[in-house]
Amino acid sequence: FGELGEGCSLSIGRLVSSPRVNAVFFRTQGGVHVHSDRLTVTSPVLMWVKALDVILEKMKSSGFNFSQVRALSGAGQVSFKRGRTIALRRSACFSVSDSPVWMDSSTSSQCCSLEEAVGGAQGLADITGSRAYERFTGNQIAKIYSQEPEVYAQTERISLVSSFAASLFLGAYAPIDYSDGSGMNLLQIRDKIWSVSCLGACAPGLEKKLGCAVPSSSILGPISPYYVQRYGFNPDCKVVAFTGDNPASLAGMRLGEGDIAISLGTSDTLFLWIKEPTPALEGHILCNPIDSQTYMALLCFKNGSLMREKIRDDFASGSWDEFSKALTSTAIGNYGNLGFYFYVLEITPEAVGIHRFNRDNIKVPKFPKEVEIRALIEGQFMAKRIHAEKLGYKIVPKTRILATGGASHNKDILQVLSDVFNAPVYTIDTANSACLGCAYRAIHGKKPSLVIDSPVSYRPVSNLPF
Numbered sequence: 001f002g003e004l005g006e007g008c009s010l011s012i013g014r015l016v017s018s019p020r021v022n023a024v025f026f027r028t029q030g031g032v033h034v035h036s037d038r039l040t041v042t043s044p045v046l047m048w049v050k051a052l053d054v055i056l057e058k059m060k061s062s063g064f065n066f067s068q069v070r071a072l073s074g075a076g077q078v079s080f081k082r083g084r085t086i087a088l089r090r091s092a093c094f095s096v097s098d099s100p101v102w103m104d105s106s107t108s109s110q111c112c113s114l115e116e117a118v119g120g121a122q123g124l125a126d127i128t129g130s131r132a133y134e135r136f137t138g139n140q141i142a143k144i145y146s147q148e149p150e151v152y153a154q155t156e157r158i159s160l161v162s163s164f165a166a167s168l169f170l171g172a173y174a175p176i177d178y179s180d181g182s183g184m185n186l187l188q189i190r191d192k193i194w195s196v197s198c199l200g201a202c203a204p205g206l207e208k209k210l211g212c213a214v215p216s217s218s219i220l221g222p223i224s225p226y227y228v229q230r231y232g233f234n235p236d237c238k239v240v241a242f243t244g245d246n247p248a249s250l251a252g253m254r255l256g257e258g259d260i261a262i263s264l265g266t267s268d269t270l271f272l273w274i275k276e277p278t279p280a281l282e283g284h285i286l287c288n289p290i291d292s293q294t295y296m297a298l299l300c301f302k303n304g305s306l307m308r309e310k311i312r313d314d315f316a317s318g319s320w321d322e323f324s325k326a327l328t329s330t331a332i333g334n335y336g337n338l339g340f341y342f343y344v345l346e347i348t349p350e351a352v353g354i355h356r357f358n359r360d361n362i363k364v365p366k367f368p369k370e371v372e373i374r375a376l377i378e379g380q381f382m383a384k385r386i387h388a389e390k391l392g393y394k395i396v397p398k399t400r401i402l403a404t405g406g407a408s409h410n411k412d413i414l415q416v417l418s419d420v421f422n423a424p425v426y427t428i429d430t431a432n433s434a435c436l437g438c439a440y441r442a443i444h445g446k447k448p449s450l451v452i453d454s455p456v457s458y459r460p461v462s463n464l465p466f
Contacts, residue, residue, distance in 0.1 A: 026050075032101055039106035042098035048076075048161070052168060056231055066232045072169060072223070073240040073442040075248035075434050076161035095155040100140045107139040110146070110202075114139060114185060117201035121281055128198060129182050129189045129277070129285030129295075138185040138202045145203035158209045160184070162242040169239050171224030177216040179289040179296075180244035187213060189277070189287055189295065216243050216289040219445050240445050245434045246271070247289035250296050251458075252437030253428065257294070258396035260388065261428075262417070264407035268304035270384055272297040278392040282348040285391060289441065290458040297391045299384065300347050305407055307341045311376050315369045323373060324412040330374040332419050335359060337367060339375035340383070348387055377413055381420040399423040 026044045027033075033042050060066070100106075111132035115121045121131040132139060137160065145152040157173050160181070166174035181187045186202070188195045192213060199206040214220075223237040250271050253261045261271040274295045277285040283299040316323040336359025345352045356364050356375065367375055401423050407413050408427045418425045444458050 032103060033098060034103075035106075037106065039104070041101055041103040041105075043101045045094050045097060045099050045164075048164070049168065052165065056227075060231055066227075067234050069233060069237050071219075071238045071240055071442040071445055073438045074162065074165050074169075074242045075245045075438050076165045076242060095151050096144065099161075100135070100143075102135045104140065105134040107134045107143045110139040110142040114142065114198065114201045118195075118197050122279075124185065124198070125279035125281060125285075127188055127195050128185045129187075129279050130185060130283075131281050132185055136183060136185040138198060141206065142202040152203060155209055157211065158206075160244070162244055166220060166239055166242040169223055169227065170220055171226060172221070173211060174220050174239070174242065175211050175214045175218075177218070177241040177243045177289070178213055178287040178292060179216045179247040180242075181213045182286040183244060183246075183284065186210070187287075189279075189285060192287065192292070214241055215292050216241055216247065216287070217292075217441065217444060238445065240442050242438075243289050243441070244286075246298055247286060247296065248434040248437040248441070250288070250437065251290050251441050252433035252435070253402055254440075255296075255402070256398070256400075258394065258399040259402065260393070260399070260421070260423075261402040261404070262384070262408075264304060264403060264405035264413075266305050268301040268380070268384070268405075270297075270299040270301075270388060272299070272388055272391065272393045274392045275394075276392050278390065280387075280390045282387055283391050289437075290444070295392075297388065297393065299387055299391070301380070301384070302344055302347050303342050304380075305405070307343045307380070308376065308407060308413075310343055311341070311373060315372050320410060324410060326370045326373045327377060327412050327416070330370045334371060334374045334378055337371050337375050338382075339367065339372070339379045341376050341379060348383075374416075377416045378420065381417050385420055395421060395423060401425045402428050404428050 026047045028044065028047065031043055031047070033044075035041070111134060114132045115124050118124050118127060125131045130136070137158075141152075141158065159167060159174070160176055162180045163174045163176045176184075178187070178192050182189045186194055186198045186206075192215075194207050194210060194213070196207075218241045220239045220241055222235060223233050223239055225235070227233045228235050250261070250273075253271065255261055255271060255273045257273050257275065259273050263269040273288070274285070274297050277295045277297065279285045283297055286296050286298065288294040288296045312318060312320060312323045316326060338357050340351070340355045342352045342354070356367055358364050366372070399421070401417060401421055403414055403417065403425055404427065414425045414427070440458070
């Protein structure tokens with residue numbers, strides 16, 4: 001949150017509770033329950049409610065003036081029983097008290113059924129932006145419907161974590177926003193409406209339980225009187241639609257057309273701004289949270305710094321300085337030598353092992369040290385560009401690459417990144433990019449802006465100082 005003249009915006013990031021609260025009240029480990037099959041992973045819905053109270057109580061104790069908050073937004077599957085629209089803070093209002101979370105991988109059969117219903121994995125990706133994934137909401141709903149039909153029948157409304165958190169502030173059901181909704185295997189990303197064929201493949205009467213999806217910039221209404229009375233919020237404080245943490249990060253990084261953000265961590269993650277998407281079997285296409293006419297893409301590579309550190313240890317005596325010297329001693333293009341390095345089973349593409357090819361495209365068992373190190377770095381970044389372009393990404397004259405994560409501190413690695421994408425690279429500190437993005441989105445709201453009287457684009461809002 002940040003001060004903005006007479007008012008401020010408030011961002012709420014991922015809802016988490018303290019380890020003590022988890023252990024004493026909810027008996028979780030790391031905030032989740034891992035079930036006996038080791039595939040089902042859930043989290044107590046009431047714990048998220050408690051976490052929000054803990055956050056706000058700490059802010060209140062620190063002297064934060066909630067009356068100055070003019071708008072709020074946030075990022076973060078929850079099901080409500082029939083007739084419980086108002087009682088959102090009571091455990092009895094949830095038809096599913098333990099909700100599946102992103103770590104859950106117990107819905108493989110539901111994923112297969114959904115893809116078959118729409119003509120295969122590529123058919124589903126063309127509709128929803130992604131092939132079927134176990135953690136996606138549509139497949140989780142299908143599992144609940146097939147295994148616990150009475151629970152599904154009792155359910156009046158199904159929310160994402162993001163829209164659930166917004167519901168708490170609103171005191172009523174909050175709609176799902178386009179951006180987080182496009183990560184459910186249910187939303188037609190081009191038309192911004194629920195897919196009839198996907199809904200039908202998951203459960204009957206599902207559209208009514210989901211409600212209508214809304215633009216990510218929508219003002220949902222004023223804050224609930226509960227927060228006015230308990231914390232001193234201004235009754236005129238507006239709740240802007242909540243979204244997912246990845247879309248919120250794109251907003252916080254202030255990406256524009258042609259931009260790409262790369263997190264170079266243990267795994268490497270790419271956020272892309274795309275005008276004309278071409279969904280593929282790898283990666284995800286989501287509705288853009290700050291421009292409803294464009295899209296964002298997300299790619300994840302398991303073998304990021306995990307692989308870079310292994311090659312450093314094996315070929316550079318564990319020294320990044322020696323690694324960099326070897327990297328800079330070789331020419332761009334590596335004399336035609338190329339390598340693909342997958343220490344663990346990769347996500348994009350689904351492959352494992354180390355595969356080296358010389359300038360004649362002949363597979364070879366090894367490279368000299370310097371060639372090996374450049375083959376790794378160039379190969380990793382070339383793969384990222386190829387997969388990004390398969391999803392519709394295009395480099396434009398104003399393209400910027402925004403790099404973060406551990407490897408972004410190595411200028412020689414970043415130089416290869418710049419060479420491969422033929423674009424300038426900037427380093428950014430994105431430790432709180434999702435929260436910052438929520439704050440920007442709260443200011444932006446639905447036009448006209450909440451802070452600036454005339455309609456504005458997102459860019460001027462995101463340049464306001466915090």
